[in-house]
Amino acid sequence: MSIFTTTKNTFEHQREGERIIAVTRKHWFHIAAPMAALFLLALAPFGFYAYFTATTWYKAAPSFYWFFDTVYYLALWNFLFYRIMVYVLNTVIVTNRRVIENQQDGLFRHTIHEVELANIQDISVKTFGIDATLLGFGDIEIQTAGTEKKFSFPQLPHPKNLKETIMKAKYTLVAP
Amino acid sequence: MNSIPLLVFYVVLAIYLWFTFSIVYHFIRFGVGTTPKTLGFVFFIGSFVLFIAVVFAYGKVEWGGILQQIIGNVPKF
Numbered sequence: 539m540s541i542f543t544t545t546k547n548t549f550e551h552q553r554e555g556e557r558i559i560a561v562t563r564k565h566w567f568h569i570a571a572p573m574a575a576l577f578l579l580a581l582a583p584f585g586f587y588a589y590f591t592a593t594t595w596y597k598a599a600p601s602f603y604w605f606f607d608t609v610y611y612l613a614l615w616n617f618l619f620y621r622i623m624v625y626v627l628n629t630v631i632v633t634n635r636r637v638i639e640n641q642q643d644g645l646f647r648h649t650i651h652e653v654e655l656a657n658i659q660d661i662s663v664k665t666f667g668i669d670a671t672l673l674g675f676g677d678i679e680i681q682t683a684g685t686e687k688k689f690s691f692p693q694l695p696h697p698k699n700l701k702e703t704i705m706k707a708k709y710t711l712v713a714p
Numbered sequence: 715m716n717s718i719p720l721l722v723f724y725v726v727l728a729i730y731l732w733f734t735f736s737i738v739y740h741f742i743r744f745g746v747g748t749t750p751k752t753l754g755f756v757f758f759i760g761s762f763v764l765f766i767a768v769v770f771a772y773g774k775v776e777w778g779g780i781l782q783q784i785i786g787n788v789p790k791f
Contacts, residue, residue: 550743561747599775599779601771601775602775604771604774605768605772608764608770608771609768609771611764611767612765612767615757615764616737619753619760620733622753623737626750627744627745627750629746631746642744645733645740646736648744
């Protein structure tokens with residue numbers, strides 16, 4: 539059961555002496571629409587129950603209806619957690635040395651982008667739209683001195699706070 | 715005739731097991747912190763309970779009768 543408790547290494551490829559300052563994911567608004575759709579799909583068999591029980595095929599083989607129902611809920615459960623998995627595994631980690639973006643696009647499709655704090659030149663926060671302003675999410679763009687000039691982390695909650703955290707970590711690193 | 719539902723069941727079972735394993739694997743392998751591991755555990759338990767319900771419901775269906783009904787209703791040209 540040790541995997542359910544906090545361990546020394548919090549993420550893969552964590553360097554010696556590297557300390558996590560912040561971990562953030564996309565704003566919950568990003569996953570709200572698929573979750574609402576799945577909730578409505580979960581209610582669908584209850585809505586259609588009265589209709590199905592009146593049909594002749596239900597009277598001939600009611601057990602087939604219940605079999606179909608259980609398969610439907612099993613598929614829905616798997617799809618629900620697939621969406622949760624993609625949401626949870628898309629993270630931005632700020633450590634005392636770098637900013638890492640774990641991008642999970644699906645099963646076995648995983649990309650990691652990272653920026654060394656020492657290479658950061660400028661961070662900009664972009665908030666577009668009423669929903670983003672009201673709910674407090676936005677994009678963060680990091681300008682670097684390296685070969686890859688710009689890093690973009692979209693739809694993060696409290697982007698201004700995160701920007702401050704990254705800048706603070708950078709100045710702590712640079713300070714003697 | 716009776717082997718068709720069983721064959722379909724095994725194919726779906728293989729896909730289901732692969733998908734379930736992949737989700738749990740991703741939660742544990744790539745998750746940052748303890749939350750993804752807990753979510754993986756919740757998913758596994760729920761998936762197992764639902765799978766038992768599917769197997770139980772599968773056993774209750776009279777597949778022979780249903781297949782005969784489907785074949786009987788196919789139009790002959």
